[in-house]
Amino acid sequence: MDLFVQLYRRLDQHTRTNDKVAALEDYFRVAPREDAAWALFHLVGRRLPRAVSPAELRAWAGAASGLAPWLVEECYAAAGDLAETLALLVPPAATPRAWPLSALIEHRIRPLRELSHEERRARIEQSWHELDGDARFLYHKMLTGGFRVGISRALVERALSRVSGVPAAELARRLMGDWPPDASFFERLLSTEERGTPNLQPYPFYLAYPLEQAVSSLGDPGDWQAEWKWDGIRAQALRRAASIAIWTRGEELVTERYPEIERALAALPEGTALDGELLAWREDRPLPFGAMQRRIGRLRVSSDELREAPVIFMAYDLLEFNGVDIRAQPLSERRARLEAVLQRAPEELKVSPTLAFPDWPALAALRAESRARRVEGIMLKRRDSPYGVGRERGAWWKWKVDPYTVDAVLMYAQAGHGRRAGLHTDYTLGVWNGETLVPVAKAYSGLTDRELEEVDRWIRRHTIEKHGPVRVVVPELVFEIAFEGLQPSPRHKSGIALRFPRVHRWRRDKMPADADRLEQLVALMNAAQT
Amino acid sequence: MSRIVQATSAGLYCEAGGFYIDPWRPVAHALITHAHSDHARPGHGAYLTAEPGLPLVRERVGAPVEGLPYGERRRIGAAVVSFHPAAHMRGAAQARIEVGGRVAVVTGDFKRDDDPTADAFEPVPCHELIMESTFALPLYRWPDASEIVREIHDWWRENQEAGRTSVLLAYAVGKAQRLLALLNPEQGPILYHGAMERFVELYRAADVSLPAARKATADDAKTLRGRALLLAPPSAHHSPWLRKWGACSVGFASGWMRVRGARRRRGADRGFVISDHADWPALLQTIEESGAEWVGLTHGYGEALARYLRELGREADVVRTAFIGEAGAESDAPPARESAD
Numbered sequence: 001m002d003l004f005v006q007l008y009r010r011l012d013q014h015t016r017t018n019d020k021v022a023a024l025e026d027y028f029r030v031a032p033r034e035d036a037a038w039a040l041f042h043l044v045g046r047r048l049p050r051a052v053s054p055a056e057l058r059a060w061a062g063a064a065s066g067l068a069p070w071l072v073e074e075c076y077a078a079a080g081d082l083a084e085t086l087a088l089l090v091p092p093a094a095t096p097r098a099w100p101l102s103a104l105i106e107h108r109i110r111p112l113r114e115l116s117h118e119e120r121r122a123r124i125e126q127s128w129h130e131l132d133g134d135a136r137f138l139y140h141k142m143l144t145g146g147f148r149v150g151i152s153r154a155l156v157e158r159a160l161s162r163v164s165g166v167p168a169a170e171l172a173r174r175l176m177g178d179w180p181p182d183a184s185f186f187e188r189l190l191s192t193e194e195r196g197t198p199n200l201q202p203y204p205f206y207l208a209y210p211l212e213q214a215v216s217s218l219g220d221p222g223d224w225q226a227e228w229k230w231d232g233i234r235a236q237a238l239r240r241a242a243s244i245a246i247w248t249r250g251e252e253l254v255t256e257r258y259p260e261i262e263r264a265l266a267a268l269p270e271g272t273a274l275d276g277e278l279l280a281w282r283e284d285r286p287l288p289f290g291a292m293q294r295r296i297g298r299l300r301v302s303s304d305e306l307r308e309a310p311v312i313f314m315a316y317d318l319l320e321f322n323g324v325d326i327r328a329q330p331l332s333e334r335r336a337r338l339e340a341v342l343q344r345a346p347e348e349l350k351v352s353p354t355l356a357f358p359d360w361p362a363l364a365a366l367r368a369e370s371r372a373r374r375v376e377g378i379m380l381k382r383r384d385s386p387y388g389v390g391r392e393r394g395a396w397w398k399w400k401v402d403p404y405t406v407d408a409v410l411m412y413a414q415a416g417h418g419r420r421a422g423l424h425t426d427y428t429l430g431v432w433n434g435e436t437l438v439p440v441a442k443a444y445s446g447l448t449d450r451e452l453e454e455v456d457r458w459i460r461r462h463t464i465e466k467h468g469p470v471r472v473v474v475p476e477l478v479f480e481i482a483f484e485g486l487q488p489s490p491r492h493k494s495g496i497a498l499r500f501p502r503v504h505r506w507r508r509d510k511m512p513a514d515a516d517r518l519e520q521l522v523a524l525m526n527a528a529q530t
Numbered sequence: 531m532s533r534i535v536q537a538t539s540a541g542l543y544c545e546a547g548g549f550y551i552d553p554w555r556p557v558a559h560a561l562i563t564h565a566h567s568d569h570a571r572p573g574h575g576a577y578l579t580a581e582p583g584l585p586l587v588r589e590r591v592g593a594p595v596e597g598l599p600y601g602e603r604r605r606i607g608a609a610v611v612s613f614h615p616a617a618h619m620r621g622a623a624q625a626r627i628e629v630g631g632r633v634a635v636v637t638g639d640f641k642r643d644d645d646p647t648a649d650a651f652e653p654v655p656c657h658e659l660i661m662e663s664t665f666a667l668p669l670y671r672w673p674d675a676s677e678i679v680r681e682i683h684d685w686w687r688e689n690q691e692a693g694r695t696s697v698l699l700a701y702a703v704g705k706a707q708r709l710l711a712l713l714n715p716e717q718g719p720i721l722y723h724g725a726m727e728r729f730v731e732l733y734r735a736a737d738v739s740l741p742a743a744r745k746a747t748a749d750d751a752k753t754l755r756g757r758a759l760l761l762a763p764p765s766a767h768h769s770p771w772l773r774k775w776g777a778c779s780v781g782f783a784s785g786w787m788r789v790r791g792a793r794r795r796r797g798a799d800r801g802f803v804i805s806d807h808a809d810w811p812a813l814l815q816t817i818e819e820s821g822a823e824w825v826g827l828t829h830g831y832g833e834a835l836a837r838y839l840r841e842l843g844r845e846a847d848v849v850r851t852a853f854i855g856e857a858g859a860e861s862d863a864p865p866a867r868e869s870a871d
């Protein structure tokens with residue numbers, strides 16, 4: 001663990017990108033291969049299956065430190081991070097032991113799932129005797145499957161590229177999909193020999209930046225291809241020799257969840273890779289997003305679900321054709337091939353239509369139809385653009401429709417996590433229903449740090465009641481919340497669930513009585529459901 | 531039975547002696563435990579403080595202040611008062627108040643760790659203990675201060691090798707002088723922000739041994755950048771003043787740095803866990819040694835400690851005050867004009 005702990009500290013202590021890349025480089029140059037593979041596994045955000053629940057860990061750590069559960073909770077609320085809280089509360093290690101990272105995972109984490117509750121507890125208590133400080137903290141993070149160091153994958157790839165001489169884009173490709181975190185994988189990853197794409201491996205996704213400048217600044221409309229921005233699940237569909245795979249952007253393999261797509265892909269020629277969107281669809285338009293949500297979590301789909309929320313794959317790019325990686329070709333050529341490949345494909349595979357627009361105002365007029373069409377806005381892609389890696393500025397833009405907004409009153413507040421630990425940044429906001437406020441959204445604040453601190457001070461001085469970590473405050477502050485959609489929800493007191501609500505700005509100019517009313521939201525929802 | 535010291539809207543009040551301790555509204559007679567601005571406020575009629583803190587409190591309140599040597603007893607009305615070292619900063623005192631054979635102690639802010647600029651904490655037996663509880667959660671346990679001082683020097687050296695100025699953020703009164711006393715001037719130039727100058731002078735005038743260090747000037751920013759260690763108050767972080775120093779690494783010295791989230795929120799590169807307040811074990815030890823029948827808690831996580839003590843069968847309550855504690859987290863108290871510590 002020592003090298004890995006050192007790496008973690010350097011990443012955590014340095015705010016500058018170059019220092020972080022240097023820390024990664026230093027680590028990958030010296031770390032044993034089997035440890036480096038596991039470090040990489042965690043750095044790119046993959047997680048071990050959870051070996052122990054946070055509730056168990058909390059209870060055992062409380063017992064080990066001789067503290068009542070409520071006091072452990074108080075500490076957690078103050079520190080904002082469970083793994084850190086428990087690492088600080090458990091007494092210091094009695095017999096410290098320097099575990100290599102891979103050995104720690106093999107001996108102290110992976111076997112836990114096979115053990116009984118009591119054996120698991122004993123093994124973890126043993127680890128507490130062996131690990132101190134940051135090593136213990138990282139151990140907890142790996143145990144609960146929530147390891148995040150807040151560095152982007154691109155930085156990890158850059159560092160590995162410097163260590164190995166393999167181009168970063170090639171490393172990104174090799175790191176896609178499922179790979180075993182072991183020494184031989186790590187060696188193959190950094191090897192400069194050419195390799196074909198393994199059978200099930202997807203390509204790195206190319207991502208668009210939000211368009212914040214005027215659309216006319218993009219120049220000649222003729223250089224751009226426009227499509228709807230679909231509101232589904234971004235995915236890659238692969239038809240390779242004797243295998244079919246559907247990967248989401250989160251690199252989750254979801255083939256079996258969408259049997260209708262899996263069947264349709266079988267009809268494609270071998271050596272085809274499509275980029276597109278999984279969408280719940282009926283007749284010629286998407287179903288409301290709620291229908292898609294019912295399918296997302298299902299491992300086995302019932303015939304009812306297949307009937308009520310049928311899914312299609314809306315393809316918008318072709319990455320592999322006849323088994324050849326064609327990502328470097330211009331979009332216009334890939335697009336022509338995509339249309340040819342899917343010409344006689346089953347109806348579950350559709351080509352995302354391009355939008356004809358003579359000039360930018362015409363496109364703006366189309367964008368205004370987005371909500372009625374249940375799309376999120378418009379995608380703009382340069383016709384000459386290759387299919388790149390990760391998020392880049394310039395060639396692909398998403399021009400989203402403006403979010404819905406509502407003015408709501410702050411009702412409850414709770415302390416945040418991470419760098420917002422101890423600061424009240426999680427707000428519950430309500431709108432008026434007659435004379436009373438009814439909560440409609442729990443939103444993490446999108447305010448500036450300065451505003452957050454000001455609101456935090458206000459909250460502390462205007463608390464009426466405390467229920468554990470939740471403070472009930474005087475209903476006085478008005479915030480504008482932005483959200484992407486709304487749907488009926490019997491689980492919410494208001495009867496409405498907002499999609500992606502966030503605090504947009506603080507309306508200091510408004511009195512609580514000026515906030516919106518529930519009737520207005522109901523009317524919006526009814527309009528959106530039709 | 532009423533307690534010797536009561537919480538009133540003007541501050542902690544001893545009726546038998548007719549005086550207040552660290553009051554926040556103007557009163558006739560004030561006992562001052564130490565020179566932080568939330569404890570020592572201007573506008574009172576008469577001031578009494580521990581002798582070694584006299585020049586510091588006088589600087590703060592801008593009025594005549596009377597000093598009483600540590601341990602010396604003074605009768606005030608029906609009460610007998612004495613001051614005992616609290617080790618929070620130079621001159622910081624616990625106030626011992628005896629009335630008719632019963633004793634109350636108001637600790638003010640205190641710590642149990644060594645501090646070359648302050649007299650060591652003295653445990654004082656009492657019946658009623660009014661104690662600060664800024665860091666009253668078991669999360670807060672201070673590492674050995676000598677270990678942290680070594681970390682600071684290692685960080686400074688690393689920065690020197692990389693050509694970065696080391697900026698150590700710390701409170702201008704008390705913490706800054708303590709750090710100064712612990713720094714080794716042989717490693718490089720030590721400079722401090724103008725906000726610290728007056729109290730550094732007062733410490734030196736009181737014969738506290740501080741190493742060669744001086745106020746940073748605009749010229750220093752050009753000639754000593756990349757080598758110097760610069761002590762600055764937290765408000766200097768992200769200021770135009772700091773930008774003159776080129777590439778910097780910013781460290782923050784505070785008990786709050788025990789928790790990563792607090793450091794990240796402050797945007798500091800490094801956190802050094804060094805505090806002038808008592809940590810959880812020191813708070814418990816102090817209660818134990820006092821033998822108090824009742825504990826009243828001020829600052830910070832008092833509610834948690836009060837509940838913990840009650841579950842152990844002790845009498846304990848939160849006493850509402852306007853004290854702030856070690857800034858960096860806000861207390862539930864009403865706002866003071868200026869944050870202290």
Ligand SMILES: [Zn+2]
Binds near residue numbers: 566
């Ligand atoms: Zn204080």
Ligand SMILES: [Zn+2]
Binds near residue numbers: 569618639870871
């Ligand atoms: Zn103080």
